Amino acid sequence: MLIAGVVIETLPGRAPEVALRLASRGGVQVKGGDGDRRLAVVVSAASGAELERWAEELVRDDEAVLGVFPTYVGEDERA
Amino acid sequence: MTTLSRRSFLEASAAASALAALGGVHGVKQAMAATAAGGESWVKSVCRYCGTGCGLFIGVKDGKVFAVKGDKDNHNAGFLCLKGFLLPQILTAPDRCLHPxxxxxxxxxxxxxxxxxxxxxxxxxxxxxxxxxxxxxxxxxxxxxxxxxxxxxxxxxxxxxxxxxxxxPRLCMASAVAGYVTTYGKDEPMGLYEDIDHADVILLVGSNTAEAHPIIFQRVVRRKETGRGVKVIVMDPRFTPTSRIADLHISFTPGNDLAILNAMAHVLVKEGMVDEGFIAKHVAFGEGTEVNKSFDDYKAFLAEYTPEKAAAIAGCRPEDIVTAARWFGERGKAATSMWTMGLNQRTKGVWANNLVHNLHLLTGKIGTPGNTPFSLTGQPxxxxxxxxxxxxxxxxxxxxxxxxxxxxxxxxxxxxxxxxxxxxxxxxxxxxxxxxxxxxxxxxxxxxxxxxxxxxxxxxxxxxxxxxxxxxxxxxxxxxxxxxxxxxxxxxxxxxxxxxxxxxxxAERRYQLLEQAIxxxxxxxxxxxxxxxxxxxxxxxxxxPFKTPADVWAEILTICKGTVYDFSGMTRERLKQAHGLLWPLPTPGHPGTKRRYVKGDDPLVPADHPERILFYGRPDKKAVVWLRPQRPPEEVPDAEFPFFLTTGREIEHWHTATMTRNCKELANTNLESMAQLHPNDARKLGVRAGQSVRLTSRRGSQVFRVKVTDNAKEGVIFIHMHDPDRMCNVLTIDAVDPVSRQPEFKVCGVRVEKA
CATH class of the missing domain: 3.40.50.740 (Rossmann fold)
Incomplete structure (x- = not known):
């Protein structure tokens, strides 16, 4: 299981609504944000490929999301 | 002591990293405290992959590296690309060489x-x-x-x-070196990544920044999103992921960008967008190897490079060349150009570099925030x-x-x-x-x-x-x-x-210490x-006679002293404390140099110099605008080898993949080199995606599966360089630039047959 720290960039002013949408998804914890256009998120994924897929889908499906940038990836071998 | 499960620990680390990257928002302290309670240590280092030089911390616990996280105090502001985050895996990869x-x-x-x-x-x-x-x-x-x-x-x-x-580096940046040396007398860029944050126009030429330098690309994206009216121009035969953010993408037949760059200069001169005062004080003109020409000679040289003629040579639209020149030359707008292998890996690579520098010297767009010609680097x-x-x-x-x-x-x-x-x-x-x-x-x-x-x-x-x-x-x-x-x-x-x-x-003259972690x-x-x-x-x-690398560094500080590189103030101790230092840095108390050749910033420019800039690298203290004509690549398609072949990089892998093919997330992701064909070429050849074709050049032959993509340019086949089993370099040409001696990986002729 991969645990990733991710910064999500949104359109200006749209971070809170994106945070709400993310909160309803499994495997995602919103840890903070600047209240405007950036969110700090922790994501759990079975693999790097799944993590990439998640990021790609988020950018593709959520028109308020501009980009997803990992800042950390750790692996929990026992998970 | 607080105990954490491994999962809690990782989540805390991940949260700390993401929050730190945001900087100063609620939650950072709490998350970092949770991380510190885990008993691990974080060792300051630098990413092992591309030349961006992203700062990071290596997480060590029980003598093993368990994670990395971006250094928010470094130029990358805490961001790393996915390859960087997977670095821990390469240390324990099954193909590590463990004994002689x-x-x-x-x-x-x-x-x-x-x-x-x-x-x-x-x-x-x-x-x-x-x-x-x-x-x-x-x-x-x-x-x-x-x-x-x-x-x-x-x-x-x-x-x-x-x-x-x-x-x-002879294979990747020798032409950039010779470009800087011939133009300014000394190697290495004068600007820094921070210039991206101030640029109004960003010219990316011969660089698929999105895939080869993702963190720099991210900075470009941010500038484009936050700056008012920021324009991005991409010059690349292919429509790469970098082109997706372009306001103007100029696609051209490989090897003909010299004509385009000269035509841009033509427009700048014709439409009065040059800085005559800057030219008079700081610029000389040359041809061949001699600096013996005048501005009038240069204008006469440019006369034939009309946008129409250049477009006909390069297979692009003349109006796009005019637009690119006007955006670049608009007064009051800062222009940063960045390039890499697309210019360097060419038999005319040095000339191509010179022509980018020409644009900055003609307009005086150099040495102030956002104005710089910046060669990106492939290796750390x-x-x-x-x-x-x-x-x-x-x-x-x-x-x-x-x-x-x-x-x-x-x-x-x-x-x-x-x-x-x-x-x-x-x-x-x-x-x-x-x-x-x-x-x-x-x-x-x-x-x-x-x-x-x-x-x-x-x-x-x-x-x-x-x-x-x-x-x-x-x-x-x-x-x-x-x-x-x-x-x-x-x-x-x-x-x-x-x-x-x-x-x-x-790439930005930033020196950083990688400390040993394990x-x-x-x-x-x-x-x-x-x-x-x-x-x-x-x-x-x-x-x-050295006992440690620190002993070597102490000697190096004596060797650089008094040169234009002088970083003798970068003691080991200071490197340990700093998150990267930019040379020149001639004394221990010096803050480092953001912009070279600039008074008040570069310590090698006298404080009482009457001008804002001093190109001290050459004896006449001027930079050179070179008259470099359009010349074709060494090998162009003909009846026997009718397609262009060009090679390059993709985001998931790095160089020859020795450090990515062994990451389990990357091993099966796009490692296979495929022949990327334009749909029209695939149709003409009667091949479909996934089928195999044999590519043959004058040097060799190799079978690849086909990928059909609109991103390709018709008549041009792209293959990435990473696959050790299907090596694109069986086909590439070993002709070299006569000055830099860098080979022309980017252009050769091939034929395609069904395999």
């Missing part, structure tokens, strides 16, 4: 360090005694640490007394270790030249060797070096931290050279097998990244230690 190997009866078998090093030393000694010093050579890397490359350079040039010292220490350190066959450390009597005399004094020790004739450049191996003139070759058995152009020719029975090839490498180590007579297991200590210097795997040793051992065995131990 020696070839016996045709097979590489395990040996002791003593046996391997005795063999290497005896072979080198024998060759030097029998055939002279130039019968041996060193081929290094822009990935070696500065201290390691310095040791190799000193051993071979001052100890063995051969200038046959080369490195793979090509700049710091090889370019600055002078570890190429024509160079000596820190801007000195082999062919310059005074420079040799100075280095002999600094190195404490007798006058006349350093040979005045430059050694062989990379392609010539492997040709000399092919010809039997070089008998022993020491390859460190690189993979020429895959990365050289026309690679099968030079693989045969490495296989010659009378060639003795040593490969010091962290992984085995690679396409080079499989050909070696001796493989020396090298420590990797977090297992050793040393300095990296990235011991080397298996029997691996740092290249620094291996080279010191070899020096002692060859009788040159006095030249490399």
């Amino acid at each position: 190997l020696v070839r016996k009866e045709g097979k590489l078998v395990r040996a002791s360090w003593e046996e391997a090093m005795s063999l290497v030393a005896s072979k080198f000694k024998e060759s030097i005694e029998k055939y002279g010093p130039d019968s041996v050579a060193f081929y290094g890397s822009g990935q070696g640490l500065t201290e390691e490359t310095y040791c190799a350079n000193k051993l071979f040039k001052a100890g063995i007394r051969t200038n046959n010292v080369e490195g793979n 220490n090509a700049c710091g270790g090889v370019r600055d350190g002078g570890a190429l066959s024509h160079l000596l450390p820190y801007g000195r030249l082999v062919a310059n009597d005074a420079h040799r005399a100075e280095m002999e004094k600094l190195w404490g060797v007798p006058e006349g020790t350093l040979k005045p004739k430059p050694g062989l450049s990379t392609v010539d070096m492997f040709r000399a191996l092919e010809a039997g003139e070089i008998k022993c070759l020491y390859i460190m931290c690189t993979n020429p058995g895959q990365s050289l152009p026309n690679v099968n020719r030079y693989r045969k050279a490495m296989e010659r029975a009378d060639a003795f090839v040593v490969v010091a490498e962290a992984f085995h097998p690679t396409r080079t180590s499989e050909l070696a007579d001796v493989v020396l297991p090298a420590a990797l990244w977090a297992e050793k200590e040393g300095v990296y210097g990235c 011991p080397p795997a298996g029997e691996a040793r740092p290249d620094f230690a291996i080279l010191c051992d070899l020096a002692a065995r060859l009788g040159h131990g006095k030249l490399l």
